[in-house]
Amino acid sequence: MLKEEIIRQLEEIVGKGSILTKKEDLATYAYDGTTTWAHPPDVVVMPTTAAQVSQILKLANENLIPVTPRGSGTNISGGSVPVRGGIVVCTTRMNRVLEINKANLTATVEPGVVLQDFNNLLAKENLFYPPDPQSFLSCTVGGTVAENSGGPLCIKYGVTKQYVLGLEVVLPDGYVLNIGGSTVKNRTGYDLVPLFTGSEGTLGIITKVTLRLIPKPAARRTIMAIFDDITLASSVVSTILANGIVPAKIEFVDNFVIRRIEEKMKIGLPVDAKTMLLIDADGSVAAVESEAAHILEFLQSGGAEVARLAKDEDEANMYWKARSAGFAAVYGAARTVIAEDVTVPRDKLAEFVKKLEGISRKFGFQIVLIGHAGDGNIHPSVFTNSREKEELDRLQDTLTAIFEAALELGGTLSGEHGIGLEKKRLLSRALDPMAITLMQRIKALFDPNNIMNPDKIWES
Amino acid sequence: MSKALLTEIRKYESDTEQCMKCGFCSFVCPVYQEEKIEAGVARGKNELVKAVLAGELELTRDLADRLYKCTACMACTETCPAKAVVPRLVVAARADLVSQIGLRFPYGLVYRHILSNRKMMGRLVSAASLFQSLIMPATNGRVRHMPDFLSGLTKGRQIPSLAKKPLRRLTPEIIRPSSGTPVTRIGYFSGCVNEFVSPHIGLKTIDFLVRNRVEVVMPRAQGCCGAAVFLGGGDFVTGRLVADSNVAAFNDVDYVVTDCATCACALEEYPRFLADTPERKEAYVRFAGKVRHTTQFLIDVLDLPASAFRTSPLVEGKRLTWHDPCHLNRHLGAKQQPRQILNSLENTRFIEMPNSDRCCGMGGQFSLLNPELSIKIGDKKVESIASTEADIVVTACPGCQFQLIDGLGRAEKPQTVMNLMELLG
Ligand SMILES: Cc1cc2nc3c(=O)[nH]c(=O)nc-3n(C[C@H](O)[C@H](O)[C@H](O)COP(=O)(O)OP(=O)(O)OC[C@H]3O[C@@H](n4cnc5c(N)ncnc54)[C@H](O)[C@@H]3O)c2cc1C
Ligand code: SF4
Ligand code: SF4
Numbered sequence: 001m002l003k004e005e006i007i008r009q010l011e012e013i014v015g016k017g018s019i020l021t022k023k024e025d026l027a028t029y030a031y032d033g034t035t036t037w038a039h040p041p042d043v044v045v046m047p048t049t050a051a052q053v054s055q056i057l058k059l060a061n062e063n064l065i066p067v068t069p070r071g072s073g074t075n076i077s078g079g080s081v082p083v084r085g086g087i088v089v090c091t092t093r094m095n096r097v098l099e100i101n102k103a104n105l106t107a108t109v110e111p112g113v114v115l116q117d118f119n120n121l122l123a124k125e126n127l128f129y130p131p132d133p134q135s136f137l138s139c140t141v142g143g144t145v146a147e148n149s150g151g152p153l154c155i156k157y158g159v160t161k162q163y164v165l166g167l168e169v170v171l172p173d174g175y176v177l178n179i180g181g182s183t184v185k186n187r188t189g190y191d192l193v194p195l196f197t198g199s200e201g202t203l204g205i206i207t208k209v210t211l212r213l214i215p216k217p218a219a220r221r222t223i224m225a226i227f228d229d230i231t232l233a234s235s236v237v238s239t240i241l242a243n244g245i246v247p248a249k250i251e252f253v254d255n256f257v258i259r260r261i262e263e264k265m266k267i268g269l270p271v272d273a274k275t276m277l278l279i280d281a282d283g284s285v286a287a288v289e290s291e292a293a294h295i296l297e298f299l300q301s302g303g304a305e306v307a308r309l310a311k312d313e314d315e316a317n318m319y320w321k322a323r324s325a326g327f328a329a330v331y332g333a334a335r336t337v338i339a340e341d342v343t344v345p346r347d348k349l350a351e352f353v354k355k356l357e358g359i360s361r362k363f364g365f366q367i368v369l370i371g372h373a374g375d376g377n378i379h380p381s382v383f384t385n386s387r388e389k390e391e392l393d394r395l396q397d398t399l400t401a402i403f404e405a406a407l408e409l410g411g412t413l414s415g416e417h418g419i420g421l422e423k424k425r426l427l428s429r430a431l432d433p434m435a436i437t438l439m440q441r442i443k444a445l446f447d448p449n450n451i452m453n454p455d456k457i458w459e460s
Numbered sequence: 461m462s463k464a465l466l467t468e469i470r471k472y473e474s475d476t477e478q479c480m481k482c483g484f485c486s487f488v489c490p491v492y493q494e495e496k497i498e499a500g501v502a503r504g505k506n507e508l509v510k511a512v513l514a515g516e517l518e519l520t521r522d523l524a525d526r527l528y529k530c531t532a533c534m535a536c537t538e539t540c541p542a543k544a545v546v547p548r549l550v551v552a553a554r555a556d557l558v559s560q561i562g563l564r565f566p567y568g569l570v571y572r573h574i575l576s577n578r579k580m581m582g583r584l585v586s587a588a589s590l591f592q593s594l595i596m597p598a599t600n601g602r603v604r605h606m607p608d609f610l611s612g613l614t615k616g617r618q619i620p621s622l623a624k625k626p627l628r629r630l631t632p633e634i635i636r637p638s639s640g641t642p643v644t645r646i647g648y649f650s651g652c653v654n655e656f657v658s659p660h661i662g663l664k665t666i667d668f669l670v671r672n673r674v675e676v677v678m679p680r681a682q683g684c685c686g687a688a689v690f691l692g693g694g695d696f697v698t699g700r701l702v703a704d705s706n707v708a709a710f711n712d713v714d715y716v717v718t719d720c721a722t723c724a725c726a727l728e729e730y731p732r733f734l735a736d737t738p739e740r741k742e743a744y745v746r747f748a749g750k751v752r753h754t755t756q757f758l759i760d761v762l763d764l765p766a767s768a769f770r771t772s773p774l775v776e777g778k779r780l781t782w783h784d785p786c787h788l789n790r791h792l793g794a795k796q797q798p799r800q801i802l803n804s805l806e807n808t809r810f811i812e813m814p815n816s817d818r819c820c821g822m823g824g825q826f827s828l829l830n831p832e833l834s835i836k837i838g839d840k841k842v843e844s845i846a847s848t849e850a851d852i853v854v855t856a857c858p859g860c861q862f863q864l865i866d867g868l869g870r871a872e873k874p875q876t877v878m879n880l881m882e883l884l885g
Binding site: 020022023024025027028029030031032033034046072073074090092093095112114116135137138139324327328331332335337 | 477478480481482483484486487496497498499504507508511516517520522523526539541542543
């Protein structure tokens with residue numbers, strides 16, 4: 001528990017209406033998107049300016065109080081869970097879009113702007129910000145920077161870090177640091193910006209972000225294909241890319257999801273098929289037409305059971321809606337669904353899927369796949385309905401087996417969800433020990449008192 | 461409160477597990493959009509109920525305050541990929557709260573004694589009406605402060621004035637079409653507002669139905685729908701009394717038709733929340749199956765052609781926009797029926813407003829307990845309405861109508877508010 005005096009000072013900084021201290025409120029800042037981690041903070045503050053954030057951090061630093069930054073709490077790694085209590089600094093009220101610069105193709109926003117609100121504003125200006133974590137209806141820009149999020153579009157457009165040009169960050173001692181700028185080229189000393197993209201709130205609090213934008217692509221075509229064999233599907237994906245065609249998205253679902261889609265939407269999918277691919281091509285009208293035609297050819301000659309080019313926007317939307325419905329069905333299918341985030345090199349995808357089938361058999365859990373075939377990030381989702389200790393232990397072993405399988409194939413522990421608490425026990429197996437040491441030194445340099453989001457990323 | 465007593469929320473225990481904490485509901489929740497506080501949004505409320513069920517939190521008043529901050533707009537459920545129905549949990553929690561720690565004053569008094577007793581409500585309202593005419597100048601029925609027994613609850617907000625005579629004194633109990641055999645026999649459920657504030661709308665509907673060969677019964681034994689009592693107030697005991705008497709009153713009709721979206725919704729919810737015995741379950745389910753909002757009845761049951769909807773001279777040449785009442789749009793699923801009627805009206809122009817389905821912030825109880833928040837949510841609606849430059853905003857729920865009149869009035873916008881039935885000639 002924090003001293004009354006600290007609470008009083010915090011209240012002075014942010015104002016009475018922007019501080020939460022009742023246990024009924026604190027309980028709602030205990031969790032994130034995971035099912036496993038929860039711990040309430042002692043206090044939640046909702047600042048509206050960088051100056052307030054600076055005062056909060058100064059106070060926390062002087063009194064050695066842990067601080068956990070939080071956007072919308074949608075991360076699925078335990079990142080925003082205040083495991084040691086202390087102060088949650090919630091950015092949801094710092095939600096102004098400060099500038100959209102059409103000539104420079106940049107935008108400057110506060111960290112609490114919700115991604116979809118931002119996208120809606122950009123759409124009006126015919127602009128486009130590609131990073132598209134599928135939590136776009138809820139996640140904040142600050143959260144996506146701190147997690148270096150990416151979504152289906154990343155195969156063509158990259159992830160968040162490729163779009164962050166400049167940052168304002170409040171350091172643990174209260175210093176308001178400005179780094180980067182608003183130019184695409186910027187070669188002035190060490191580039192400190194990427195230190196913060198993916199920092200998971202452990203180095204400071206991001207209070208302003210300048211992002212690179214691109215003009216909205218003029219056209220889009222969607223292609224749906226069904227395969228009976230994941231190996232075939234995966235090799236077609238490689239063929240498409242090897243031929244110099246980079247689709248905007250290549251999404252992948254397995255038989256479980258195909259069945260759920262067909263049950264709900266009745267669009268004539270073969271319910272025994274193993275794999276469905278959903279591919280988007282975007283760009284200028286002419287380029288998209290020719291890319292789509294080529295993709296269709298590759299799919300057909302590559303052994304697709306079904307390959308359909310959506311004839312119009314409605315059909316395209318129907319496929320994408322079906323995919324979201326499939327995603328929802330996965331979550332509705334069991335009491336606990338752990339959506340893993342391992343990523344393997346693209347050419348190892350089929351092999352990885354075979355290994356997952358073996359793991360599912362061995363440990364007795366259903367594992368469903370719904371992910372991004374374009375980048376090898378396929379989110380194996382493990383289902384359980386039980387709360388029994390034995391089953392939960394077996395679940396942990398299953399997850400470990402999944403990580404090990406991915407690492408064996410040269411993959412990574414996390415494609416997009418980050419390490420947080422969820423995966424820190426495995427970090428040392430995925431990284432060079434010196435890399436972890438360097439990270440810890442960097443952390444100590446920025447945050448000598450270890451107040452910023454302590455206990456995250458590595459085991460201490 | 462001991463865990464064993466959480467009878468109502470315990471029924472939803474497995475539903476609370478549906479939520480996967482994606483937070484998508486925050487994008488559409490009117491409460492969260494204003495305050496940006498986690499306890500306001502469905503995800504937060506769901507977690508609070510889970511914590512109560514797990515014995516980690518008690519169902520205290522502080523917790524209740526957070527659960528009551530919900531307009532029951534169902535926007536969260538519509539957006540939720542896991543189809544978690546948090547607003548139902550909220551109702552259940554209110555019920556447990558009421559049976560454990562009682563109702564707050566003065567709401568307890570109002571729910572238990574006034575709203576559940578139509579005669580008493582009638583007397584009070586007429587008294588208030590008289591009182592009002594004594595001290596308030598007439599304002600063409602637009603807006604004025606309502607100096608009645610509710611004034612303590614409405615915190616000075618503008619609401620429409622009361623009618624001189626309630627609907628039941630203006631219409632016989634049974635009205636038959638002048639010629640031919642009726643196509644069906646319906647019971648008209650007036651609802652408190654058409655009964656006491658705008659009986660002219662009730663008269664209009666009854667007349668329209670009768671002209672379309674429907675036999676209309678207006679049972680004198682009907683009472684309040686109970687929305688404020690059991691949905692908003694969580695008083696299931698009184699709710700059952702209300703439900704039983706309404707079910708009995710509408711025993712011998714094919715349909716129960718009402719102009720009030722909230723009433724329609726409350727009547728439909730009797731089986732879910734109030735059926736505590738097999739007999740009640742059976743009776744409530746049968747009753748709920750007969751309930752239709754007027755727009756649903758005209759389009760889905762009577763299947764009236766566009767030509768059946770004539771434009772009232774009052775609205776000839778006017779630009780109209782439509783506000784979707786949450787109870788009609790999301791609870792009852794009637795999105796297209798009112799639009800079909802609006803598009804049938806010749807010599808008017810229908811303009812969709814942006815976010816027509818966004819909650820107006822009324823939410824019954826919600827606006828009484830959270831007046832400032834309700835006003836802020838309403839102001840967003842007012843902006844949407846104003847952006848259409850329509851002359852009239854049309855809706856089909858008296859609660860929304862109050863809220864819109866109040867909001868437009870305060871913002872000094874030129875739009876007037878009308879019930880859909882008022883547009884018909
Ligand atoms: C349904 C669903 C789908 C998802 N899909 C994807 C996906 O496709 N791709 C993907 O990459 N992720 C995905 N995620 C994960 C998650 O949405 C992202 O990590 C997102 O960026 C988190 O944003 P947030 O605002 O919720 O941040 P939070 O969860 O609140 O915080 C995330 C981390 O960032 C830190 N943080 C937050 N704000 C700041 C700040 N201003 N300064 C410093 N640190 C800060 C926190 O301390 C925490 O460590 C998904 C999650 C869900 C629930
Ligand atoms: S949208 Fe549904 S699943 Fe997602 S957080 Fe809200 S209630 Fe939970
Ligand atoms: S019903 Fe409406 S107000 Fe209540 S939690 Fe859901 S979205 Fe929010």
